[in-house]
Amino acid sequence: MSTAWVTLATNDGYALGALVLAHSLRRAKTRHHLHILYTDGVTAQMRSRLLAVFHNSTRVDVLDSNDTENLALIGRPDLGVTFTKLHCWRLTQYEKCVFLDADTLIIQNCDELFERPEFAAAPDIGWPDLFNSGVFVFVPSNDAYQKLVEFGTQHGTFDGGDQGLLNLYFSNWREMDASHRLPFIYNVTSGSIYSYKAAYQLFGGNVKIVRFLGTVKPWHRDTSKHGHQNDHWGYWQQIFREDVSQNLPNGLVRYTPPKSPS
């Protein structure tokens, strides 16, 4: 079976995330290919770094929800561009894929995700009847891509980003059988937002994928005031130091994000 992990970067910051993610997949000895979608916002220098660790890449056009009103609701004016994620359905050279946000990190091998059916995702902690779109199993199909884009054009997205659109499209996810609901260990929010410490102590050793939710991403700077789990944050920084930073052109060693257009 031809399979791949797929991620997306529309600028050099998220590309740094993608580099660390790819190395975390390699450290976990995945058997599946690594594929990156990128837009023209990623510099040529960074693209060559991406190609050194991903097996394959695809240049895609930016798709934007242009939904400033709903994006304001979730406090993230920058997330309209996450519609670009939909391009992943066009990777029909693969029979099955798992999409990973560029701000996720693999803690343990989880190749078994490819045994799941489309569509599979884990609950979102903010409203657990919805799934989080940072990690999902899908089957590429040009037809599905067309339908998703048409659906997005007609219905929009209730949160301005891809997560709102995908939840409207796969609106029966909650009722699907358990194979479609990924266990939370495949998409744990590494954050202090609300953490059920006792559950974390019990299940923390099983965590396979974490996600650095929110505006403070690990590539912004290595600060102790990050609000994420220290061990996850530390592992990201370790991979960055050991596998990524020495191969970066000087200007990219520590990325400082441009001011948001507020």
Add this chain to the structure above:
Amino acid sequence: MSTAWVTLATNDGYALGALVLAHSLRRAKTRHHLHILYTDGVTAQMRSRLLAVFHNSTRVDVLDSNDTENLALIGRPDLGVTFTKLHCWRLTQYEKCVFLDADTLIIQNCDELFERPEFAAAPDIGWPDLFNSGVFVFVPSNDAYQKLVEFGTQHGTFDGGDQGLLNLYFSNWREMDASHRLPFIYNVTSGSIYSYKAAYQLFGGNVKIVRFLGTVKPWHRDTSKHGHQNDHWGYWQQIFREDVSQNLPNGLVRYTPPKSPS
């Protein structure tokens, strides 16, 4: 079918919560009975107020997990006593019940919960593969009660409270079919902890039961710094003013909680 909503109070503070909860059930015109479990920690004055609004009551002994270590983990030394909740399985005069924490509030009629099978509960936002034990559908049975108490004695609880025990006991909840997984609208955390505002805007009108998670409960004092949704907090205070406070002996009009044994 003989059915009841069941709640629990071990002191006058939670009893105030139970009074408002009972009035919220009556305002929502429930067809089911209201039953309260109370311990000797509830004063005689308060017991007579409870009996004016609940159809039935049962005095129960305190069951305590005595698990200070795990309770420290969740920052709530007071929750060992929630093991007392297990007594609800002994209410075999009913064929089916729905347990509600005393800090929940009914926003809309939700009598349809009684059509659900045992065991049914909604996901916990802290670790959504676990259920929250603030709202659950169960079938009273002395046999089940015995098994639960034995199980608790043997395995304890990973969080020190009833939620940890019940999740260990009904450990296959995540894999059960959708009828056992209550939609989130039946147990929404009314908190600013992490709120997915866009989802709230979309589904907020459907919310049927809310829960005042955490240490600041609406009976402590009416403050604007409560950290809960204003509309839910306000509705609790309105019921308290209109249906509860005028019938309370003076000393109980606004309950000030005893200092916690820190």
